[in-house]
Amino acid sequence: xxxxxxxxxxxxxxxxxxxxxxxxxxxxxxxxxxxxxxxxxxxxxxxxxxxxxxxxxxxxxxxxxxxxxxxxxxxxxxxxxxxxxxxxxxxxxxxxxxxxxxxxxxxxxxxxxxxxxxxxxxxxxxxxxxxxxxxxxxxxxxxxxxxxxxxxxxxxxxxxxxxxxxxxxxxxxxxxxxxxxxxxxxxxxxxxxxxxxxxxxxxxxxxxxxxxxxxxxxxxxxxxxxxxxxxxxxxxxxxxxxxxxxxxxxxxxxxxx
Amino acid sequence: xxxxxxxxxxxxxxxxxxxxxxxxxxxxxxxxxxxxxxxxxxxxxxxxxxxxxxxxxxxxxxxxxxxxxxxxxxxxxxxxxxxxxxxxxxxxxxxxxxxxxxxxxxxxxxxxxxxxxxxxxxxxxxxxxxxxxxxxxxxxxxxxxxxxxxxxxxxxxxxxxxxxxxxxxxxxxxxxxxxxxxxxxxxxxxxxxxxxxxxxxxxxxxxxxxxxxxxxxxxxxxxxxxxxxxxxxxxxxxxxxxxxxxxxxxxxxxxxxxxxxxxxxxxxxxxxxxxxxxxxxxxxxxxxxxxxxxxxxxxxxxxxx
Ligand SMILES: Nc1ncnc2c1ncn2[C@@H]1O[C@H](COP(=O)(O)OP(=O)(O)O)[C@@H](O)[C@H]1O
Ligand SMILES: [Mg+2]
Numbered sequence: 001x002x003x004x005x006x007x008x009x010x011x012x013x014x015x016x017x018x019x020x021x022x023x024x025x026x027x028x029x030x031x032x033x034x035x036x037x038x039x040x041x042x043x044x045x046x047x048x049x050x051x052x053x054x055x056x057x058x059x060x061x062x063x064x065x066x067x068x069x070x071x072x073x074x075x076x077x078x079x080x081x082x083x084x085x086x087x088x089x090x091x092x093x094x095x096x097x098x099x100x101x102x103x104x105x106x107x108x109x110x111x112x113x114x115x116x117x118x119x120x121x122x123x124x125x126x127x128x129x130x131x132x133x134x135x136x137x138x139x140x141x142x143x144x145x146x147x148x149x150x151x152x153x154x155x156x157x158x159x160x161x162x163x164x165x166x167x168x169x170x171x172x173x174x175x176x177x178x179x180x181x182x183x184x185x186x187x188x189x190x191x192x193x194x195x196x197x198x199x200x201x202x203x204x205x206x207x208x209x210x211x212x213x214x215x216x217x218x219x220x221x222x223x224x225x226x227x228x229x230x231x232x233x234x235x236x237x238x239x240x241x242x243x244x245x246x247x248x249x250x251x252x253x254x255x256x257x
Numbered sequence: 258x259x260x261x262x263x264x265x266x267x268x269x270x271x272x273x274x275x276x277x278x279x280x281x282x283x284x285x286x287x288x289x290x291x292x293x294x295x296x297x298x299x300x301x302x303x304x305x306x307x308x309x310x311x312x313x314x315x316x317x318x319x320x321x322x323x324x325x326x327x328x329x330x331x332x333x334x335x336x337x338x339x340x341x342x343x344x345x346x347x348x349x350x351x352x353x354x355x356x357x358x359x360x361x362x363x364x365x366x367x368x369x370x371x372x373x374x375x376x377x378x379x380x381x382x383x384x385x386x387x388x389x390x391x392x393x394x395x396x397x398x399x400x401x402x403x404x405x406x407x408x409x410x411x412x413x414x415x416x417x418x419x420x421x422x423x424x425x426x427x428x429x430x431x432x433x434x435x436x437x438x439x440x441x442x443x444x445x446x447x448x449x450x451x452x453x454x455x456x457x458x459x460x461x462x463x464x465x466x467x468x469x470x471x472x473x474x475x476x477x478x479x480x481x482x483x484x485x486x487x488x489x490x491x492x493x494x495x496x497x498x499x500x501x502x503x504x505x506x507x508x509x510x511x512x513x514x515x516x517x518x519x520x521x522x523x524x525x526x527x528x529x530x531x532x533x534x535x536x537x538x539x540x541x542x543x544x545x546x547x548x549x550x551x552x553x554x555x556x557x558x559x560x561x562x
Contacts, residue, residue, distance in 0.1 A: 001331060005364020012361025016354075091345030095355075095406075098309045098339050099362035100331035257271065257312045 001100050009101040010109050017113025021079055028079065029121060032071045036125045039067050040132040043189065055191045055222050060133045065219040066188030066212050069150065071125045073183060073211065074175070076118030076151035080110050080158035081171045088162065093255065103249035107159065107242075114155030115148065122147060135219070142218035142227075149234050150211045156241035163248045163255065182208045192224035207237045259323040261287045261414050261445040262308070267317030269303050269469075277303045279469040281317070285447055285462070287413070290440045292456035292477075293449040295466035301449035302342055304466070305418045309339045322413060335363065338407035342418040342449075344399050346406070348392035352383055355391060356406050363410040370409070377405035381435065397428035404432070408439070415439070417448040421455055433459055457481065485522040488546040490515060491529075494539040503532045517546065 001009070021028040040060075048059035055062055087093040096106050129135060137143055157179075165171045186208025192200050203209050204225075214230035217223035223230065249255070262285040269278040278300045285291045295301050306312030308319060310330060319326045321333040346355045353374055360370030378384045381401040386394060391402060400420060407415060417436075421429050436459060440446050450456055456463050456477065463480055465473040473480065496513045506529060507519040518529050533540060 001364050008364045008366060009362050012358050016358055019354075087347065090347050091341075091343060092347040092350075094311055094341065094345045095359055096362055097311055098334060098337070099359070100334045100364070101362045102331070252313060256310065257306065 001102065006102060006105050009099070010105045010112075013096075013106065013109025014112050014116075017079070017083060017110065018116060020083055021113075021117050028075070028117065029124065032075060032121045033124050033128055036067055036071055037128050040064070040129060044132050055193075055220075055224075057220055057222070058133075061220065062191075062216075063189060064129050064133055064135065065216040066186075068122055068125050068129065069208075069212050069215045070183050070188055071121045072118040072147060072151050073154045073208070074179070075121040076114040077154040077158040077161075077179060078175060079117040080114035080155045081162045081165070081175070083113065084110055084159055084162035085165045085168075085171045088165075088255070089168075097255065103246060107156075107245055107249060110159055111152060111155040114158060115151040118151035118155070119147065137219055138221035139218050143215065145231075146211070146214045146218055146234070149238055150215070153207070153211075153234060153238040153241055156238065156245050159245050160241065160248065163245075163253070182206050187212045187224060207233065210234050210237075258287060260320070261285045261289065261322055262447065263318075263320045264304075264308075265318040267304065267307065267319065268315050269300075269307065269312065270315045277469050278307075278315075281466070281469070281471055283464055283471065283474070285414075285445060287322070287445050288440075288443060289445055289462055290436075290460045291445075291447045292460035292463040293447060293466055294451065294453065294456050294463055295449070296451055299466045300469040301466060302418055303469075305339070305341075305416055305449060308416065309337055310334065311341075335410065336413050338410070338412035338415045340400070340403045340407045340415070340417040340420060342422065344403070346391055346399075346403070349390050351388050352378065352391055352394065352402050352405075353387035355402065356409055359406045360409040365410060373409045373411070374405070377408050378402075381405045382431070396423035397425060397432075400424050401428075401432065404435070412444070414445045414447070417446070419449055419451070421450065421452070482521070487520050489518050489520060489526070489529075490544050490546055491518060491533075491540050492542045493533070494541050495537060497538065498536070501536075503529055 043063050044060035048063065051059040053059070084093070087096075126135065161171060161174045185203065186206050187203070188208075192203060192209065192213075195203065210225060210230040210233040213223040213225045214227060214234065217227055217230075262283065264281055264283040267278055267281040268276070270276050281300075281304060283293075283304075293301050293304065303312055307314045308321070308326075310326070319333075322336045324333040324336065326333045350358075356374040356378060357367075357370045360373055361367070365373065375384065378387055381404055383394075383398060383401055383405060386398060391399065394402060400423065404417070404420075407417075415436075420432065420436075424432060436446060436448075446459075448455075448459070460477055463473070463475065463477050464471050475483075490511070493514045493516060497510055497516055499510070501508060501510050501516060503518065506524070509517040511517055516533075520526060520529075530540065
């Protein structure tokens with residue numbers, strides 16, 4: 001396929017992904033808006049007012065970037081994992097496999113689809129957060145870069161999950177038992193300074209720590225980890241996830257018999 | 258002439274060590290209407306799956322219109338349209354979207370994709386149903402939707418895996434007419450089936466597959482001729498002359514006292530006896546030789562049941 005045809009194929013997958021999550025928006029877009037509103041009310045307003053300052057900001061200001069990141073991570077992940085697993089389950093992934101479209105384009109179609117949902121939800125959640133706090137952005141550039149890289153990383157992770165999944169249980173086990181704990185322990189709700197040294201060190205293995213802190217730096221201008229380290233780690237995790245996804249597609253593992 | 262499909266020594270061992278294909282050889286000429294007939298579990302879908310990249314082969318070589326799938330699978334895939342045995346579309350999508358998206362995967366521009374989708378949905382009588390989610394279509398409509406989807410990039414080779422499964426008789430006739438029409442327009446067609454009647458109604462050449470091996474590969478005409486033929490073995494009292502010959506019958510002198518006679522449907526055994534009697538040869542006993550093909554068909558039918 002020439003470049004133009006590959007582009008057409010990419011846009012076809014991408015558009016199909018957007019259509020899918022817009023069609024079922026009550027399952028894809030609405031839940032995050034509701035959950036995050038609850039978080040804002042409970043942690044930000046009710047409990048937050050008693051916590052006082054964290055990292056030099058009001059608790060509400062501190063927690064909002066983490067919560068936005070949480071929405072981006074879960075949405076980009078779950079979009080790809082449910083959509084790609086769904087296409088495996090219905091057999092419609094074969095529509096792609098029998099066509100001449102390259103594996104890279106297949107991956108990009110799904111990943112960019114997931115990224116777009118992450119971004120859309122991020123916008124919704126940010127708008128909701130404006131009811132609770134004033135948001136001033138420290139660096140738009142960093143915010144945009146972190147958001148794009150993070151949603152790409154977790155869209156890729158969702159893809160890997162989908163390739164391995166054999167049942168609908170398999171696509172909820174990882175989010176429940178791995179992703180959610182990583183998010184909660186990733187410094188969304190607290191500053192790394194508060195952790196005992198041992199747990200602070202353990203946390204350094206958690207990609208969410210870098211994601212949340214890099215984003216918090218973009219919004220507030222403060223971070224528990226150094227920005228270059230955070231970026232470096234996100235790039236490394238993303239590269240690994242990309243390479244592994246391509247490997248899965250190229251080897252045909254679990255997709256071709 | 259470059260064959261539409263050439264398969265050499267194709268074998269497949271599944272992960273559980275089951276040997277589904279044991280060295281298959283096939284050649285389908287361009288423009289042909291070809292049947293791959295065999296009972297359930299014979300290896301038909303495995304063969305088709307390998308041709309369209311859904312199953313990885315264990316060994317062998319496949320070329321589609323001269324393009325080796327190991328050298329340039331994307332180019333080979335452009336020549337192939339595939340209608341699988343199981344419904345493999347997203348049941349929640351609309352028929353029109355399914356066909357248009359498939360065109361997109363082949364890189365067809367959106368305008369052309371829509372044009373082609375409309376053309377084939379109309380030809381297959383699905384245009385009225387284009388905006389209905391696929392799960393609400395009848396079995397026959399779903400099958401035709403997959404045919405429309407397989408044609409949207411106008412492949413030279415159309416492969417249908419058991420296209421009649423779950424399609425009622427009337428629908429089957431109109432589907433057959435459609436397939437004959439596009440075959441007449443130049444599309445090479447291969448279909449798998451376990452009904453001889455379906456192969457007979459449509460196909461010019463046929464290969465029979467059983468237990469992962471091609472057991473017969475011939476023209477439809479020749480196959481039917483063989484099926485309609487019985488071979489009798491006559492034990493003769495007198496020595497048969499070296500050049501024993503009976504008008505209008507194919508005979509074979511097995512030894513001095515044994516003669517094999519082929520009798521086609523409609524031919525009369527009395528003529529054989531008369532001719533031999535005239536030559537002064539008496540027949541002491543007679544039995545008919547098992548018809549290999551017929552036996553096979555009995556097995557196939559039992560296997561399919
Ligand atoms: N994924 C698989 N793993 C193991 N065995 C398989 C698999 N798919 C098919 N088989 C076996 O391979 C044989 C051929 O199957 P198939 O090609 O589907 O036959 P057909 O289409 O002629 O009915 C069958 O015995 C089937 O059980
Ligand atoms: Mg089959």
